[in-house]
Amino acid sequence: MRNITTIALREFKSYLASPMAYVVTGIFLVLTGFLFSISSATYFETSIRGFLGTGSLLLLLLASVLTMRLLAEERKMGTLELLLTAPVRGSEVIVGKFLGSLGILTAMLALTFYYPIILMWFGDPDWGPIATGYLGLFLLGSASLAVGLFASSLTSNQIVAAVVAGGILFALWFLGMAADLLPEALGEVIGYFSLSHYFPDLMRGVIDTRGIIYYLSITVLFLFLAIRSLENSRWS
Amino acid sequence: MIRVENLTKYYGKRLAVDNISFNVERGEIVGFLGPNGAGKTTTMRILTGFLAPTQGEVWVADYDMSQHSLEARQHIGYFPEAMPLYSDMTVRSYLDFSSRLRGLDKNRIKTRVEEVVDICHLEEYIDVLIGKLSKGFRQRVGVAQAIIHEPGVLILDEPTIGIDPIQVAMTRQLVKELGKERTILLSTHILSEVSVTCDRVIIINEGRIIAEDRIENLSSLVSGSRRIRLEVEGPAEKVAERLRQIEGVLQVSYEDPHYIVECPAGQDPRGKIMQAIVQSGWNLLSLESMEMSLEDIFLKLTTEEKTSQ
Numbered sequence: 001m002r003n004i005t006t007i008a009l010r011e012f013k014s015y016l017a018s019p020m021a022y023v024v025t026g027i028f029l030v031l032t033g034f035l036f037s038i039s040s041a042t043y044f045e046t047s048i049r050g051f052l053g054t055g056s057l058l059l060l061l062l063a064s065v066l067t068m069r070l071l072a073e074e075r076k077m078g079t080l081e082l083l084l085t086a087p088v089r090g091s092e093v094i095v096g097k098f099l100g101s102l103g104i105l106t107a108m109l110a111l112t113f114y115y116p117i118i119l120m121w122f123g124d125p126d127w128g129p130i131a132t133g134y135l136g137l138f139l140l141g142s143a144s145l146a147v148g149l150f151a152s153s154l155t156s157n158q159i160v161a162a163v164v165a166g167g168i169l170f171a172l173w174f175l176g177m178a179a180d181l182l183p184e185a186l187g188e189v190i191g192y193f194s195l196s197h198y199f200p201d202l203m204r205g206v207i208d209t210r211g212i213i214y215y216l217s218i219t220v221l222f223l224f225l226a227i228r229s230l231e232n233s234r235w236s
Numbered sequence: 237m238i239r240v241e242n243l244t245k246y247y248g249k250r251l252a253v254d255n256i257s258f259n260v261e262r263g264e265i266v267g268f269l270g271p272n273g274a275g276k277t278t279t280m281r282i283l284t285g286f287l288a289p290t291q292g293e294v295w296v297a298d299y300d301m302s303q304h305s306l307e308a309r310q311h312i313g314y315f316p317e318a319m320p321l322y323s324d325m326t327v328r329s330y331l332d333f334s335s336r337l338r339g340l341d342k343n344r345i346k347t348r349v350e351e352v353v354d355i356c357h358l359e360e361y362i363d364v365l366i367g368k369l370s371k372g373f374r375q376r377v378g379v380a381q382a383i384i385h386e387p388g389v390l391i392l393d394e395p396t397i398g399i400d401p402i403q404v405a406m407t408r409q410l411v412k413e414l415g416k417e418r419t420i421l422l423s424t425h426i427l428s429e430v431s432v433t434c435d436r437v438i439i440i441n442e443g444r445i446i447a448e449d450r451i452e453n454l455s456s457l458v459s460g461s462r463r464i465r466l467e468v469e470g471p472a473e474k475v476a477e478r479l480r481q482i483e484g485v486l487q488v489s490y491e492d493p494h495y496i497v498e499c500p501a502g503q504d505p506r507g508k509i510m511q512a513i514v515q516s517g518w519n520l521l522s523l524e525s526m527e528m529s530l531e532d533i534f535l536k537l538t539t540e541e542k543t544s545q
Contacts, residue, residue: 006336017324078320085284085316086337087309147540154282219286236247 003092011100029210046123064165067148068158075156129205136202146222153229243292254443265415267430268423270440279297313382317393323367338385338429352380463526464497470518
C-alpha cells in the first residue's frame with residue numbers, strides 16, 4: 001500500500017509540474033463550459049445534461065492524452081529500469097500510476113462543480129441526476145484512464161499510446177450504435193459491452209447496478225492487462 | 237552474495253549471454269570487463285531483476301531471483317548504464333521518492349537523504365531540478381539513489397563513463413570506500429579502472445566469460461610476453477639485427493619509425509638495449525615499456541580462444 005501511495009503521489013505531482021494537466025483541464029473546462037451555456041437543457045430543465053453529454057465524449061479523448069505518458073515515457077527515458085528494479089510489484093506500479101491520473105481527473109471534475117452551483121443560484125435543479133451524472137463521468141473516466149494506461153504500457157511512443165487508447169475507447173463507445181444494425185438478440189448482447197450503453201440512465205438519475213459493475217469491470221480488466229504487459233517486458 | 241549459474245539470455249534469436257557462471261563473495265569488489273555489446277549490461281539487468289533470463293539461475297543476497305525477486309531487490313543498489321532520472325523532480329524529491337520506494341523507514345528518510353547528499357557532494361544542488369543538472373551531477377544523483385537504502389549488494393553499470401577526470405577519481409574513491417562493507421559488481425571497459433578499484437576481474441566477450449582472475453594475475457593471463465617500444469636513429473636493418481642479439485629478446489619488429497621488442501614476462505632488458513644502441517654509435521630517441529592495453533588483452537584472449545577451438 002505504501003508503494004502504491006508513493007508512486008501515485010509522484011505521478012500526481014509530476015502532472016502538476018508539466019503543462020499537460022493544465023492544458024487538458026483548461027480545454028475540458030472551456031469546451032464543457034461552452035456546451036453547458038448553450039445547451040437548452042440548462043435553461044429549460046435546469047439540468048447539467050448539456051455538460052454531461054459532450055463531457056463524456058470529451059473525457060474519452062482527454063483520458064487518452066492524460067495517460068499516454070504514464071509508461072511510454074518511462075520506457076523511452078529508461079526510468080522504467082529503476083522503477084522495476086526497486087522492490088515494487090508490477091501491480092503496485094500500475095495501480096499507483098492509475099490512482100495518480102485518477103487524482104487529476106477528480107480535480108478536473110471538481111472544477112466543473114460551478115455548473116450546478118450556477119443552476120442552484122438561478123433555479124431549483126434536481127440534485128439526483130446531477131449526482132448520478134457526476135458518478136457516471138467518474139466511472140467512465142476511470143475506465144478510460146485504465147484503457148489509456150494499458151495502451152501506454154504497450155509502447156515507448158506516447159503518440160502511439162494516445163492513438164491506441166483513443167481507438168479502443170471510441171470503438172467501445174460506438175459499439176452501441178452498431179448494435180442497432182444487428183439482429184435483435186445479438187445487438188442487445190453487444191450493446192451491453194458498449195461504454196455508452198449505461199451512460200444515458202446515469203444522466204437521467206437512474207442508478208443501474210449493472211452499469212456501475214460494467215465500468216468497474218472495464219477498469220479492472222484493463223489495469224490487469226496493463227500489469228501483464230508490464231511484467232511481459234521482463235521477458236523481451 | 238551473487239551467484240550466477242549457467243546463465244543464458246536470448247533477445248529473440250540473438251544470443252546476448254551464453255551460458256556464463258560466476259560468484260561474487262561478500263565484501264568483494266569485482267570488475268566486469270568487456271567491450272561494448274559483450275553482454276555486461278544484459279547480465280546486470282538480469283541480476284537486478286529488470287530482465288528475466290532465458291535459462292540459468294541467479295542468486296543475489298542469498299535469494300533466488302526467479303522465486304524471491306522482491307526480497308532480493310531490497311538488498312540491491314543499482315546504477316543503470318545511462319542513469320535515467322526523472323528530469324521534472326528536484327534532487328531532494330527524487331531521493332525522497334527513491335528511499336520510500338526502496339522501503340526505507342519513514343523516520344530515517346530525511347536524515348538519510350541528507351547523508352547521501354553529503355557523501356555524493358550534492359549539497360548545493362539539492363533543490364535544483366534534475367533536468368537542469370549537468371551529466372556529472374546526474375551521475376552523482378545516480379550513485380546517491382543506489383546507496384540510499386544501504387544495500388548489501390551494489391551493481392554499477394559503467395559508473396564513470398562520460399564524466400570529467402576529477403569526478404572519475406571521486407567515484408572510484410567512493411566505490412573503494414563502499415566496497416569495504418558491501419559486495420560490488422562494477423562493469424567497465426576501461427582496464428585501469430579495474431586495476432585501481434577492484435579485487436578481482438571477470439572478462440566477458442561475445443556473451444562468454446573468457447577470463448576470470450585476481451587483479452595481480454591479470455597480466456599473466458595473457459601468457460605473458462612484455463613489449464618495449466623504441467625509436468632509434470640508425471640503419472633499420474642493422475639496428476634490428478643488433479637488437480635480436482640481446483639476451484632475453486624474443487622478437488623484433490619494425491613499424492616505422494618504431495621498433496617493437498618482445499621479451500618474456502618478468503624480464504626487463506631495457507638497460508641492455510640502451511647500452512647496445514649507444515655502443516653501436518646510434519642515437520636512442522625514445523624507449524618505453526608498453527603496457528598491455530585492454531584491447532591487446534582482448535585480442536590476445538579472443539584469438540587464443542579461436543585457435544584453441
